[in-house]
Amino acid sequence: MKLAYYPGCVAQESGKELDMSTRWVCRALGIELVEFPNFSCCGSGFIDEANEVLNVALNARNLAIAEKAGLEMLTICSTCQGMLSLANLRFADPKVRARVDGALRPIGIEYRGTTKVRHLLDVLVHDVGLATIRAKVRRPLDGLKVGAFYGCHLLRPSDELGSESAEEPHSFEDLLAALGASPVYYRGRVMCCGFPIQFVKPDTASRIAGHQIDDAKAHGADAMATPCPLCHISLDAYQNRAEKAVGHSLDLPVFHLPQVVGLALGATPEELGLPRHLVPTEAALAKISPKAPA
Amino acid sequence: MPEETISATFDVYRFDPKTDSTPRFQRYTLELAPHTPVLTALLKIRSEVDPSLTLRYSCRSAICGSCAMRVNSKSRLACETQVGPEIARNGRIVVEPMRNQPVLRDLVVDQEPFWRQYDAIEPHLILDPRHPMPEGKENPMTPDQVERFRETPRCIACAACYSACPAVEADPGFPGPMALAKLYRFVVDPRDTAHQDRLLRIQPGGLWTCLRCHLCTEACPKDVRPSERIRDLKEMAIRVQGGTENGSRHAIGFKENIRERGVLSEAKLVRQTSGVAGMVGQLGQGVRIYRKKPEILKTPPKIEGLDEVRKIYEALDRKEEDAP
Numbered sequence: 001m002k003l004a005y006y007p008g009c010v011a012q013e014s015g016k017e018l019d020m021s022t023r024w025v026c027r028a029l030g031i032e033l034v035e036f037p038n039f040s041c042c043g044s045g046f047i048d049e050a051n052e053v054l055n056v057a058l059n060a061r062n063l064a065i066a067e068k069a070g071l072e073m074l075t076i077c078s079t080c081q082g083m084l085s086l087a088n089l090r091f092a093d094p095k096v097r098a099r100v101d102g103a104l105r106p107i108g109i110e111y112r113g114t115t116k117v118r119h120l121l122d123v124l125v126h127d128v129g130l131a132t133i134r135a136k137v138r139r140p141l142d143g144l145k146v147g148a149f150y151g152c153h154l155l156r157p158s159d160e161l162g163s164e165s166a167e168e169p170h171s172f173e174d175l176l177a178a179l180g181a182s183p184v185y186y187r188g189r190v191m192c193c194g195f196p197i198q199f200v201k202p203d204t205a206s207r208i209a210g211h212q213i214d215d216a217k218a219h220g221a222d223a224m225a226t227p228c229p230l231c232h233i234s235l236d237a238y239q240n241r242a243e244k245a246v247g248h249s250l251d252l253p254v255f256h257l258p259q260v261v262g263l264a265l266g267a268t269p270e271e272l273g274l275p276r277h278l279v280p281t282e283a284a285l286a287k288i289s290p291k292a293p294a
Numbered sequence: 295m296p297e298e299t300i301s302a303t304f305d306v307y308r309f310d311p312k313t314d315s316t317p318r319f320q321r322y323t324l325e326l327a328p329h330t331p332v333l334t335a336l337l338k339i340r341s342e343v344d345p346s347l348t349l350r351y352s353c354r355s356a357i358c359g360s361c362a363m364r365v366n367s368k369s370r371l372a373c374e375t376q377v378g379p380e381i382a383r384n385g386r387i388v389v390e391p392m393r394n395q396p397v398l399r400d401l402v403v404d405q406e407p408f409w410r411q412y413d414a415i416e417p418h419l420i421l422d423p424r425h426p427m428p429e430g431k432e433n434p435m436t437p438d439q440v441e442r443f444r445e446t447p448r449c450i451a452c453a454a455c456y457s458a459c460p461a462v463e464a465d466p467g468f469p470g471p472m473a474l475a476k477l478y479r480f481v482v483d484p485r486d487t488a489h490q491d492r493l494l495r496i497q498p499g500g501l502w503t504c505l506r507c508h509l510c511t512e513a514c515p516k517d518v519r520p521s522e523r524i525r526d527l528k529e530m531a532i533r534v535q536g537g538t539e540n541g542s543r544h545a546i547g548f549k550e551n552i553r554e555r556g557v558l559s560e561a562k563l564v565r566q567t568s569g570v571a572g573m574v575g576q577l578g579q580g581v582r583i584y585r586k587k588p589e590i591l592k593t594p595p596k597i598e599g600l601d602e603v604r605k606i607y608e609a610l611d612r613k614e615e616d617a618p
Contacts, residue, residue, distance in 0.1 A: 014587040014590045037597060038599035038602075040597055043548070049528040050548070051611050057610055061602060099610065152506070156508035157511050157519070167366075167367070191507070196505045197502070199568065200502050200541040200544055208461075277586065278586055
C-alpha cells in the first residue's frame with residue numbers, strides 16, 4: 001500500500017528515532033511512503049489555541065497536498081493525527097470553510113475535504129492486519145510486559161475522532177500481543193502525558209507524567225510504548241523530572257510504536273534508534289526471552 | 295412473560311472515616327433487568343441488603359447532577375448508566391466515588407473544592423453601574439449571540455468533569471473544566487461588562503494549565519464540551535491581552551515559529567516561551583537531551599512552498615490581532 005507520509009516536526013528533529021523506526025517497519029511490511037517536502041507543521045494544538053481558523057487553513061493546505069496526489073495520509077503522532085482530523089471536521093462547517101477557502105484560493109489551492117488521515121497504529125492493525133504481522137515476527141517479544149500509552153488526541157474527543165473506545169481501547173494491546181509481548185492494562189494508558197504544559201507549568205506536567213509512569217510500573221510493566229512522539233518526550237526525555245515530581249526513581253524505558261514492531265520483526269536496536277533514548281532500554285530488552293533467534 | 299434478568303456483580307467502594315482506617319470494596323450480586331440504571335441497583339442494595347451504603351442522589355432523571363460517581367472507572371451519572379452494557383463490557387460493575395474531592399463516606403464526596411472554584415469565577419452577570427438597564431426595558435440578544443453559549447447552560451454541575459481532570463489531580467489550584475466553561479459563558483454574554491477583567495484574572499489563575507486532553511468533554515453527561523470552551527477562552531485571552539503568561543506566550547511563540555520555516559524549530563520555541571532567563575533554567579535539561587539528541591539545537595530547513603504558508607498567515611492572522 002502507498003501512503004502520503006506525514007512525519008510531523010518532532011520525528012524529523014529530536015525524535016528522529018521515530019522516523020528511522022517507521023521507515024524500517026514500513027519497508028519490512030511493504031508500505032510505500034510517499035514524501036512531500038512541502039508539508040507544514042500540524043500546529044500541535046498550540047496554533048489552534050492562538051488562532052483556530054488559521055490552524056484549520058494550514059492543515060487544509062496539508063490535506064489538499066495529499067488529496068491532489070490521491071493518497072491517504074499516514075501520521076506517526078497522536079497529536080498530528082488529532083489536529084489533521086479535527087481540521088477535516090472543522091472545515092466541514094460552512095462558516096469556517098468560507099474563510100479557509102478565501103485564504104487558499106488566492107494561492108491556487110483547492111481542498112475538497114476528501115483526504116483520510118490514518119495513524120500508523122490503525123494502518124498496522126486494520127490494513128496490514130495482525131495475522132500478517134504475526135507471520136513476520138522473527139523475534140517474539142516473549143516475556144516483555146508492555147504498557148501501551150495511547151496519547152489523548154488519538155482517542156478524544158471520541159465522538160469526533162475516535163476510531164475505537166476512548167475508555168477501553170485495545171488496538172495497541174492487540175498489536176503488542178501479536179508481537180509476542182504481554183500487554184499491561186492500567187488506568188494511565190488513556191490519560192494525559194502532561195506534554196502540552198511541559199513549558200508552561202513544568203511541575204504540574206511532570207507530576208502528571210509521573211502518575212502515568214508510576215501506574216504502568218505498579219501494574220508490572222517492564223516498558224511503556226507510545227504512538228505519539230510528544231508523549232515520548234514527556235515520558236522518556238523528561239522522566240528525570242517526573243521522578244523528582246513523584247519523589248522516587250522510575251527508570252521505565254519508553255518505546256515508540258514502530259520500535260516495538262521493529263524489534264519483533266528483527267531490527268537491531270541501532271536501526272531503531274534505541275541508543276538515542278534518555279532512559280536506557282537494555283534492561284527491557286534483556287527481559288525478552290532468548291529462545292528465538294534475533 | 296417475565297422480563298429477562300442478568301446476574302450483575304457490583305464491587306462497591308466502602309469507607310467510613312469514623313470506623314475504617316482504609317477503604318475496601320464490598321461485593322453484591324443482584325438479579326436485574328439489563329436496562330436497570332446503576333443508581334436503581336445501588337438503591338436496591340441499600341434498601342434490601344445493606345442500609346449502611348451511603349450515596350447522594352435526587353432526581354433519577356439526569357437533571358439534578360447529584361449522583362455523579364465513577365462506574366467502571368469513568369466519572370458519570372449513575373442514573374443514566376445501565377447495568378447491562380457495563381456487565382457485557384467489563385464483566386462486573388466497579389462503583390467508586392468521584393476523584394479530586396475528599397471522600398466523606400462511601401460514594402459521597404465533599405464537593406467544597408469544586409464549588410469554591412465555581413464561586414471564584416463570579417458566576418453571575420456583572421453589569422456596569424454607570425450604564426444601568428433602563429427601567430422596564432428588555433435586553434435583547436441576536437440569535438448569533440445566543441448561539442455562542444448554546445452549550446454551556448446545559449451544565450448541571452455534576453462535577454464529573456472535575457473528577458476526570460488530570461490537571462486538577464496534579465494541581466488543585468486549577469479551576470477545573472466546569473468553572474472555566476461557566477466563565478466562558480459569561481465572557482461571551484453581551485450583557486456582561488466585565489469580559490476583559492474576567493480574562494485578565496483567569497490567566498494567572500490557571501487558564502493555561504488546561505492540557506486539552508478532552509477527558510472532561512468525554513466525561514460530561516450533557517455535552518457541554520468544556521475543553522473546547524477553554525480553547526475558546528485561550529484564543530480570546532490572546533486576542534485581548536497578547537502574551538502575558540507562559541501559556542499564551544507559548545501558543546503565540548509556536549504560531550510565529552511555524553510562520554518562519556513551516557516546521558518547528560525546537561530550541562527557538564523554548565526561547566519564545568520562556569525568554570532568555572527561562573532558557574537558562576532549561577539549560578541542564580537541554581544539555582542532558584542534547585547529548586543523545588543533538589538535533590534539538592539544529593535549525594530545520596524551510597519547507598518547500600513556505601510562501602503559501604506565509605500567505606495563509608497574511609490572510610488569516612494579521613500580527614496586530616495579537617496586540618493587547
